Amino acid sequence: METESIVIASGTIIVISIAFSMVGLGGGVLYVPILLSLGVSIYDAVTISLFVILVMSVSAVVIYHRRNVIDWKLALVLEPPTAALAFTGGMLANNIYETALIVIFAGVLFITSILLISPIKDKKVILSHGWGYWHRRKKENRYVVHLRGLIPISAIAGFVAGMVGVSGGIFKMPAMVIIGRVPMRIAIGTSSFMVAITALAGLCGHIINSTFDIRNALPLAAAAFIGGFIGSNISNRIKVPILNMFVAGILLLISIWMIVNTLL
16 A cells, blocks of 8 residues: 555554444444455455454554453453354455455444444343353343343354454344343453454455565554554443434445446
């Protein structure tokens, strides 16, 4: 990319990273369209996006760790199958036609916008017992995680994330709250850590079958790191539903634009 394009992309990514790190998401759903609009191929855009997500998530994890809102044990249970499928998705992506990959990505954007519009609220704690239910305690929170439903969804999210260069957090975080019954703030912090590992696995899968332009990726990753640090610091001051509605509208418009522009 030319210097002017890198500057434009970096400025935009800072804003996006601030918004998405507030709700435990990686922002990849917008990184890829930004790079595509600047003339980057879908394969290079996906690879750069995963690297940017990785760096941005690391900065957010530092803040959420200080607040003690990351359930490390839960993340270490959910993430191995998720990372494995993210790596697989990354390897397979280069065997998919460019047009098909863009359409798949646009479909992910559309689904993401619907998920963001849907209200996500903390679920009442149900003290279920038996196989697949894990009793957890974090700070003052006591909750029971439904692993039988949560592990498969997290793994599928990892495959999609690795293939199309998104974080997977848009699926993981709501799943943790709605299916896993994890408190919202803990789900956001835990999702941020899982997003970093998923992005790293997907990136490794892509690098095996394609090139990785570190010169273009580094300034964008630096911008994402700054945005992630700011966003995670101010996350408690922003009303998440308002932010979700705004982001959902943007994603819906972008998904329509990508499909129309690609098919026509």
